[in-house]
Each structure stands twice: as C-alpha cells, then as structure tokens.
Amino acid sequence: MRTWRWLGVNEAKVGEALLMDTEEKIITVPEGSRNSLVVVYRRESHGQLKIRLEEGAELSLTRVQLLPGDALHAGSVEAVVAAGARFHYTAVEAGGAASVTKLTVDLQGDESAADVAALYLGDGQRSIDMNYLIRQQGKNTTADMQVRGALLGESRKIFRGTLDFLRGAKGSQGHENEEVVLLSPKVRNRSVPLMLSGEDDVDGHHAVSVGKMDENKLFYLMSRGLDLAEARRLVVEAAFNPVLERVPDQALREEIDEYIKGRLSHD
Amino acid sequence: MEKKKTFVEDIERTLYDIKNEDRPVYKTQQGLTEDIIRDISRQKHDPDWMLQFRLKSLDVYNHTPMPTWGPDLSELNMDEIVTYVKPDAKMTGNWKDVPEDIKDTFDRLGIPEAEKKSLAGVGAQYDSEVVYHSIQESLVKQGVVYTDMETALVEHEDLVKEYFMKLVPPKDHKFVALHGAVWSGGSFVYVPEGVQVKIPLQSYFRLNSPGAGQFEHTLIIVEKGASLHFIEGCSAPKYNVTNLHAGCVELYVKEGARLRYSTIENWSRNMMNLNTKRALVEKDGIIEWVSGSFGSHVSMLYPCSILHGENARCEFTGVTFASKGQHLDTGASVIHAAPHTSANISTRTISKAGGIAAYRSAVKVTPDAHHAKCSVNCESLMLDDISRSDTLPVMDIQGDEADIGHEAKIGRISDEAVFYLMSRGISEDEARAMIVRGFVEPIAKELPLEYAVEMNNLVNIELEGTMG
Numbered sequence: 134m135r136t137w138r139w140l141g142v143n144e145a146k147v148g149e150a151l152l153m154d155t156e157e158k159i160i161t162v163p164e165g166s167r168n169s170l171v172v173v174y175r176r177e178s179h180g181q182l183k184i185r186l187e188e189g190a191e192l193s194l195t196r197v198q199l200l201p202g203d204a205l206h207a208g209s210v211e212a213v214v215a216a217g218a219r220f221h222y223t224a225v226e227a228g229g230a231a232s233v234t235k236l237t238v239d240l241q242g243d244e245s246a247a248d249v250a251a252l253y254l255g256d257g258q259r260s261i262d263m264n265y266l267i268r269q270q271g272k273n274t275t276a277d278m279q280v281r282g283a284l285l286g287e288s289r290k291i292f293r294g295t296l297d298f299l300r301g302a303k304g305s306q307g308h309e310n311e312e313v314v315l316l317s318p319k320v321r322n323r324s325v326p327l328m329l330s331g332e333d334d335v336d337g338h339h340a341v342s343v344g345k346m347d348e349n350k351l352f353y354l355m356s357r358g359l360d361l362a363e364a365r366r367l368v369v370e371a372a373f374n375p376v377l378e379r380v381p382d383q384a385l386r387e388e389i390d391e392y393i394k395g396r397l398s399h400d
Numbered sequence: 401m402e403k404k405k406t407f408v409e410d411i412e413r414t415l416y417d418i419k420n421e422d423r424p425v426y427k428t429q430q431g432l433t434e435d436i437i438r439d440i441s442r443q444k445h446d447p448d449w450m451l452q453f454r455l456k457s458l459d460v461y462n463h464t465p466m467p468t469w470g471p472d473l474s475e476l477n478m479d480e481i482v483t484y485v486k487p488d489a490k491m492t493g494n495w496k497d498v499p500e501d502i503k504d505t506f507d508r509l510g511i512p513e514a515e516k517k518s519l520a521g522v523g524a525q526y527d528s529e530v531v532y533h534s535i536q537e538s539l540v541k542q543g544v545v546y547t548d549m550e551t552a553l554v555e556h557e558d559l560v561k562e563y564f565m566k567l568v569p570p571k572d573h574k575f576v577a578l579h580g581a582v583w584s585g586g587s588f589v590y591v592p593e594g595v596q597v598k599i600p601l602q603s604y605f606r607l608n609s610p611g612a613g614q615f616e617h618t619l620i621i622v623e624k625g626a627s628l629h630f631i632e633g634c635s636a637p638k639y640n641v642t643n644l645h646a647g648c649v650e651l652y653v654k655e656g657a658r659l660r661y662s663t664i665e666n667w668s669r670n671m672m673n674l675n676t677k678r679a680l681v682e683k684d685g686i687i688e689w690v691s692g693s694f695g696s697h698v699s700m701l702y703p704c705s706i707l708h709g710e711n712a713r714c715e716f717t718g719v720t721f722a723s724k725g726q727h728l729d730t731g732a733s734v735i736h737a738a739p740h741t742s743a744n745i746s747t748r749t750i751s752k753a754g755g756i757a758a759y760r761s762a763v764k765v766t767p768d769a770h771h772a773k774c775s776v777n778c779e780s781l782m783l784d785d786i787s788r789s790d791t792l793p794v795m796d797i798q799g800d801e802a803d804i805g806h807e808a809k810i811g812r813i814s815d816e817a818v819f820y821l822m823s824r825g826i827s828e829d830e831a832r833a834m835i836v837r838g839f840v841e842p843i844a845k846e847l848p849l850e851y852a853v854e855m856n857n858l859v860n861i862e863l864e865g866t867m868g
Contacts, residue, residue, distance in 0.1 A: 319798075328808055330810045333785050343795065
C-alpha cells in the first residue's frame with residue numbers, strides 16, 4: 134500500500150498504481166483495472182477528490198472523517214463512470230464540529246454502476262450537511278445509495294440524496310434508502326430524498342425512515358443484562374455495521390469502532 | 401417481443417371548452433392598481449375594514465418577490481389580467497332564475513343534476529360572483545350556514561372578521577397577497593357544534609371570461625364534534641390568453657370535528673393555477689383531503705395541514721395527471737405541532753406527452769410534537785420518455801419521539817403485470833387500461849360515485865400499440 138499526502142487529505146492508501154494528473158488533481162482508474170483507495174481525514178482540512186473510471190474499471194473508495202470535535206470540514210468527491218465501470222463508495226462522517234460533504238457520481242456509460250454506503254454520527258453541537266447526487270445517463274445503469282445515521286445530543290443534520298434519471302437512461306435502476314435513529318430529544322434531522330426523472334423506462338425507488346430505537350430490541354438486550362447505555366451502543370453499532378464492514382482496512386475499521394464507542398459512551 | 405407503448409388519450413375537454421359570450425355587467429380594467437382595488441371594493445359594497453385589508457394586501461403584493469422555485473411563471477403578466485368580472489346575474493336560490501346561458505353551462509357540467517341526486521347544498525360561481533346558492537332546509541334548521549362569502553360578510557361579519565385570512569395571511573407569499581387584494585366570491589360554511597352534515601355540500605367555480613382571474617375565497621369552520629364533506633370543482637374553457645386562479649381555502653377543524661375536502665380541478669390549459677389551501681386541526685380533529693389535479697397550464701398547489709391539537713390527524717390522497725403543455729407542481733405539507741398527531745399522505749402522479757409532474761412535500765415535526773407519526777407514499781407513473789416526473793420531499797424533524805416514514809417510486813407500466821393479465825385471457829389494451837385505472841383507484845374510491853365517474857372519464861384510456 135502506498136501512502137499519499139495531497140489534496141488536503143491527511144492520508145491516503147491506494148491498492149495499485151492509480152494514474153493521477155497532478156495538475157488537474159484527477160485520479161484515473163485505467164480501463165479494466167480494479168483498484169481501491171482509502172482516504173482518512175484526522176485533522177481540520179478540506180478535501181476534493183475527482184475520479185474518472187475508464188471502461189470496465191472498478192474502484193472501491195473509502196472515505197473516513199474522524200476529525201476532532203472543534204474542527205471544520207468540507208469535502209467533495211466527484212466520479213465520472215464510463216461504460217461497464219463500477220464505483221463503490223463507502224463514507225464515514227463521524228467527526229468535526231461542522232462538516233459539509235458532497236458526492237457527485239455521473240453514470241455516463243452504459244451498464245455503469247455506483248453503489249454508495251454512508252454513515253453519519255452526530256452528537257454534542259455538531260452539524261452535518263451531506264449532499265449526494267447520482268446522475269444516471271447511460272442505459273442499464275444501476276445506482277444504490279444506503280445511508281445510516283444516528284443523532285445524539287443537540288446535533289443537527291441534513292442529508293440530500295438525489296437520484297437523477299436523465300432521458301435516455303433506459304433500463305436503469307436506482308435505489309436510495311436512509312435510516313436514521315434519534316437518540317436525544319434535542320436533535321434536528323432533515324432528510325431530502327429527491328428523485329428526478331426524464332425517462333419512463335427506469336425503476337426508481339427511495340425510502341426514508343426516521344425514529345427512535347426499536348423498543349423491543351432495547352428491552353430484549355436489557356433483559357439479557359446490558360444496561361441502557363450498552364444496549365444503545367449495540368443497537369447503533371448494528372445499524373452502522375452494513376457500512377462499516379465495507380471498510381477494507383482492518384486497523385481502520387477498529388479505529389472507527391473505538392471512535393464511535395467513545396462518542397456514544399460520552400452521551 | 402416488441403415493446404408496446406401505452407397511449408393514454410388526452411383528457412376529454414370538449415364539454416369544458418364550450419365558451420359563453422363574454423357579456424359581463426361590469427369588468428375592471430386590466431392590471432393591478434390601487435384604483436382598481438377601490439373599484440372592486442365599491443362594486444362589492446365591502447365594509448370599510450375589508451377595503452383597508454385589500455389595500456394593505458396590495459401593498460404586501462407589491463413588495464413581495466416572485467417565488468424563486470417551481471414552474472416558470474413568466475407568462476403571467478398581471479398588467480394583462482382582469483381581476484374582476486361581474487356576470488350579468490344576481491345570486492339566486494333557484495336555478496330557474498339563473499340566466500339561460502349560465503344555467504346551461506352548469507347543466508352541462510352536471511351540477512343541478514348532482515344537486516338533485518346527491519348534494520345537500522350547492523354554490524355555483526360564474527367568473528367573479530356566485531350566481532346560485534342553495535342549502536337544504538333541514539341543515540338550516542340545525543344552524544348550518546352555507547352561503548357565498550359576500551353574504552357572509554354582511555350576515556356573519558364578526559365571524560368572518562375573526563377568521564378571514566388569519567390562517568393564510570397575505571404575507572405568506574405573493575399570490576396570497578394578490579388574493580387578499582382582489583378576492584371575490586367563494587363559500588362560507590359554518591357547522592355548529594355536534595352537527596353531522598351527512599350529505600356533501602359542493603361549490604363549483606366556472607371562469608368564462610378570457611384573460612380574467614378567479615380569486616374565490618372558501619372559509620369553512622367545523623365546530624366541536626361536528627362533521628362535513630365539502631366538494632369543490634372548477635373548470636374554464638380554453639382561450640389563447642392566460643387566465644389566473646389564485647384562490648384561497650381556509651379550513652378550521654375544531655376539537656373532535658371531522659372535515660373531508662374533495663377537489664376535482666380541471667382548469668383549461670391556459671390557466672395558471674396558484675391556489676393556496678390550509679387546514680388548522682385542533683385536538684382529536686381530522687382533516688381528509690382528496691385532490692385530483694387534471695387541468696391548468698401551470699399549477700402550484702400544496703394543501704397544508706397544521707396539526708395543532710393533540711391527536712389531530714390528517715389524511716391526504718391525491719392524483720395529478722400532467723399532459724402536453726402542462727407543468728403541474730403539486731403536493732402536500734403537514735406540520736406536527738402537538739403530541740400524538742398523525743398523518744398519512746398518499747399521492748399518485750402520471751405524466752405523458754411532454755407534461756411535467758412534480759411532487760413536492762414537507763413534513764415538519766416541532767420539538768413539542770412528541771409521538772408524531774407520519775407516513776408519506778408517492779408513486780409516479782411515466783408513460784413516455786418525453787415527459788418528466790420529479791419527487792421532491794423534505795422532512796424536518798425535531799425531537800426523538802417521532803416515527804416518520806417516506807417512500808416513493810418512479811416507473812412505467814410493468815411489462816410483467818401486463819403479461820400476467822394477458823395470461824389470464826385479458827387483451828393487452830384492456831390490461832394496460834386496468835393497470836392505469838388501478839393506479840388512480842385509491843383516489844377514485846374516496847370520491848362520491850358521480851365524481852369518481854367524472855374522474856374516470858377524465859382519464860380516458862385508449863391503447864394503441866406502436867412499434868417500440
């Protein structure tokens with residue numbers, strides 16, 4: 134694994150040789166190749182990633198943000214996906230005092246695909262602003278966006294998830310799902326799942342569900358001897374798991390686990 | 401297997417497009433000036449407080465910018481709209497006394513017939529004034545008031561003054577301010593405590609004059625424990641000039657009361673429909689909206705329910721059908737402002753032939769509204785690839801005791817569903833027809849039979865197999 138330091142990114146580990154145009158700061162994933170890129174933010178920073186996937190290429194991008202509680206963060210990821218290429222994106226938005234992040238994926242080529250999984254954790258006075266957009270242009274493209282969040286303390290969050298079917302994207306499918314668990318009476322949750330379509334031959338579906346922790350689950354765990362705090366932590370971890378298990382780096386996954394545990398036990 | 405396209409014929413409009421000669425007894429000048437407002441107020445014999453209200457609203461209108469979102473409203477030129485057209489008819493309670501051509505119009509639309517068969521009261525508005533109003537004697541005896549706004553302003557002035565444009569104040573947006581300045585006609589309904597109005601009341605608004613605006617105001621108060629079903633219909637013939645509808649509906653549902661508000665909107669394709677509807681629901685009250693949007697060139701319509709008292713509830717069922725030349729931006733909004741409130745929003749949209757159907761909603765839960773429950777379900781059917789269907793919902797939730805769910809789907813008629821029905825011996829054409837009828841059925845079944853029939857007529861389905 135190579136380690137890069139650029140683009141305001143604190144640390145980036147990349148699997149194979151990725152082509153990077155340092156002038157434009159665009160990463161190109163060569164035709165037919167498979168690659169992974171892990172980007173971690175641990176200090177106040179603003180990062181921008183521009184990625185181009187050539188035909189048949191595949192990239193797994195994991196972007197983790199574990200900033201200290203007083204830091205500000207702004208970041209964006211733009212990916213343009215050519216025919217047959219696949220873009221896997223995993224995001225962890227857990228740190229900072231305020232974070233504003235944007236993801237834009239252009240599924241330009243036929244049969245291209247994007248699969249996005251993100252988790253966010255708000256507590257204290259944090260504010261989280263996420264704007265994710267998947268534009269489906271090619272034929273038979275597939276988009277999947279799964280977002281899991283937990284809000285504690287007096288945190289505020291807005292998640293805008295847009296699936297945009299352009300005319301001509303025949304046979305495309307797009308799915309978006311956000312699940313938010315509310316853990317404190319003072320939080321503010323805003324969800325804006327947008328679905329736009331100029332093409333009839335598509336299958337689009339989105340869903341959002343917002344609520345308290347399932348009381349039955351809580352009761353069950355407590356009846357097994359866990360106290361409220363531990364039970365809560367377990368439920369939140371279970372909600373986050375589908376996202377966390379996509380993080381390829383074992384050490385990083387443990388780091389995130391510890392970070393989240395610590396934050397949940399503070400509350 | 402060739403993919404066949406479904407051809408859904410345009411809504412049958414001949415009936416609605418019949419124009420009467422435009423010979424009003426009075427018409428204001430085009431445009432919007434203080435003089436015109438004073439003119440309208442004078443024509444209507446407004447009390448002074450109403451004149452002042454109109455003038456203040458005009459001021460708000462002049463200082464409010466156009467909305468920065470939604471459909472393109474640039475075609476609307478207020479300098480060319482005639483805001484007040486007084487028809488050559490005095491309001492009467494007997495169809496025989498309504499002038500021939502006006503009566504014919506309502507006859508063709510089936511209003512007198514419906515009244516005989518299935519309504520307890522009818523209000524018919526032609527251009528800017530109500531020409532016919534009736535209410536069953538039995539309801540009057542129970543203290544139910546159903547009259548036009550102008551009469552209400554005279555006979556129930558205090559009541560009107562207490563409620564008029566308090567729920568939808570002129571400052572809300574530009575077209576509410578416009579409404580406040582030039583409103584005319586509309587219905588006032590008052591249902592006293594405990595009275596159950598078992599048969600629906602209906603108001604029908606017909607705009608005949610070209611280049612005119614209709615600004616009717618509907619104010620309904622349903623007192624504690626009472627119930628009412630109110631039906632609103634509207635149409636206008638098509639002209640080449642723009643017509644404007646900026647009406648306002650204010651619904652007050654008191655403790656334990658229940659109000660069902662059904663609308664079939666079928667304005668012509670030159671109409672800008674910028675209507676505002678809002679309900680305030682108190683403790684244990686229920687508001688049910690049934691909304692069919694089929695007409696107009698541009699629509700912006702988002703009935704809003706404010707769940708103000710504990711356990712208040714809202715049910716919203718709507719269908720929007722956007723065809724060629726139409727941009728229909730509709731939806732619903734709910735504000736949960738008390739504990740244990742609940743809402744259910746279910747909408748269907750269809751778009752074809754270049755039409756744009758947008759669904760826009762807002763669900764807001766305030767910090768004190770613990771145990772709020774809301775479920776939003778929106779399905780969009782697209783019939784070709786030259787139309788648009790956009791879903792734009794927003795949820796803004798505070799507190800941790802809310803249970804909110806939202807779901808939306810976009811797609812076309814499923815080939816599998818068609819195949820399944822065909823395998824059961826049904827022809828392809830009929831299979832597609834069944835599917836589209838089934839798609840709008842949740843709305844049709846909420847309407848009284850006659851209106852469900854009318855709605856199905858509006859969605860006249862004709863199938864044609866075209867190559868791919």
